[in-house]
Amino acid sequence: MTHPPPAPHISLTWTDHVTGTHGFLVVDRLVRGVSSGGLRMRQGCTLDEVAGLARGMTMKEALHFDAEDSGARYIPLGGAKGGIDFDPRVPGAYGVLVRYLRAMRPYVESVWTTGEDLGLTQDLVDRAAAEAGLVSTIQAVYPLLDDEAAARRRLADAFAVTVDGIGLDELVGGCGVAESALAALDRAGFTYGDARVSVQGLGTMGGATARFLSRAGLTVVAVADVKGTIANPAGLDVEALLAARDAYGTVDRGALRDADRELPAGAWLTADAEVLVPAAVSYAIDEVNQASVRARWVVEAANMPVLAEAEALLRERGIMVLPDVVVNSGTNAWWWWTLFGDIGADADEAFAHTRHAMRALIDRMLARAEADGCTPRAAAHAIVADRLPVMAERFGWYR
The missing domain is CATH 3.40.50.720 (NAD(P)-binding Rossmann-like Domain)
Incomplete structure (x- = not known):
């Protein structure tokens, strides 16, 4: 795609009142009113970086959308990303994370599903989210689920699975x-x-x-x-x-x-x-x-x-x-394959589904x-350009 990308739906900068640290949220695209993208914490993180990552998430969602697979339960989302300009290794980082999530709570509750990214682990993000008063970092997607309770159990069970200690x-x-x-x-x-x-x-x-x-x-x-x-x-x-x-x-x-x-x-x-x-x-x-x-x-x-x-x-x-x-x-696709019920909380099934999907994408x-x-x-951009209009026709999107 040679033309400039459309302006993001949401782009904001947060300032931590305790440390003066800046954090960012960019929602590049909403599909069915929801977006997906992780939260990173690193010293030197910028709004431009987060905006580029959010555009990338829009592409990743579109690339995993198969208009011809009528049996797939996974519903594609829009792209988003969060970022905090702070070293996650230094004292005080956890407090910054909690305050950021508390400030972003309205967006996490309604339009932005998130999880671990560079500098953060999912356990840490989940703990900080709970302290910030959030039910879950992916609660914005719950209204799209057929059976929320079963879906949440399935994802929790999948996160409990380990393979050779990992x-x-x-x-x-x-x-x-x-x-x-x-x-x-x-x-x-x-x-x-x-x-x-x-x-x-x-x-x-x-x-x-x-x-x-x-x-x-x-x-x-x-x-x-x-x-x-x-x-x-x-x-x-x-x-x-x-x-x-x-x-x-x-x-x-x-x-x-x-x-x-x-x-x-x-x-x-x-x-x-x-x-x-x-x-x-x-x-x-x-x-x-x-x-x-x-x-x-x-x-x-x-x-x-x-x-x-x-x-x-x-x-x-x-x-x-x-x-x-x-x-x-x-990783992003696995979350949604599991939550929506395309796969269960099983390592062999997850790896097989991932291998099949990724090989098909690379070959295409x-x-x-x-x-x-x-x-x-x-070529990946061209595939996305083909798929986004189909997604818009089927689900609608908000810019």
Whole structure:
């Protein structure tokens, strides 16, 4: 889509009366009066960043809408995002979060469904929401449910499911990212055993992605956290690293093996790997450092990690960027598949449904890119442009 996006339905800035911290909410689009998008907390978060993420959520919802699937219960929503310009690791962060949610309570109750994003865990968001007087962070969607009580029980049961010590809610997003990468490898005829992976970020999304790619037979040769990059050309022990990380994805270096190396923070970018997974922060790859990328595929597990100028230069060098609006959309979709009853509170069913949906999306996007002679991102935008009018005709939307 080359024309400017429409103005968001809601765009506001909040100022914390205690710390002076700024927080933001952008509702890009309402579908059936409701929007969906997580809440992030990081120092340096801006309104423009949140607005871009909200537009991305509108796209993710549209991409998971299948007008021809008459049996699907999942009703697509609009896109939104929240953000707080504060370091979640410093004292006082929880108080800021509670006050933000208290200020945003009217929107959460009526139009904005939210959950964890960068810097926050779902448990922390839920605890803060309860303290702020909210019934749930997704209560705005309850009027759209056929059986609210059953739906809420189903989602609560799903959040209680663990797989090898990790919550299902922390794994489904990484399952979707990994399946996206695998689908691209399959289309290129690339053998999994010959593919090496470098991951920036070992939090919820990056950690789960590393696990699923490793279990698929790829070799994870580098991972980065806030302390730097951990690398091993022969392959890292992903399970050991996951077991040794804290709540923020930082790995205890005491868990490293003798052959594992500690490298500077930016070494993940230059790793000798076929698949590069930025899974931590936005704007990680710019027009300067993109020259150091050696991978064949960049798989955007984080939101907006590759700047547009960098993506154009990567394409000139034959490097494909699989865009965030498709790649990391699995977590959001899993919430709604579960809540609306398309799947139950079962890990195997969740992973199977996620793999099927993500592979179909990647295949559709890459086929469109080949047919139109454009980037995968442009192809994803084109698919969204096709679907939004159908959604508007069927459900209506409010700008």
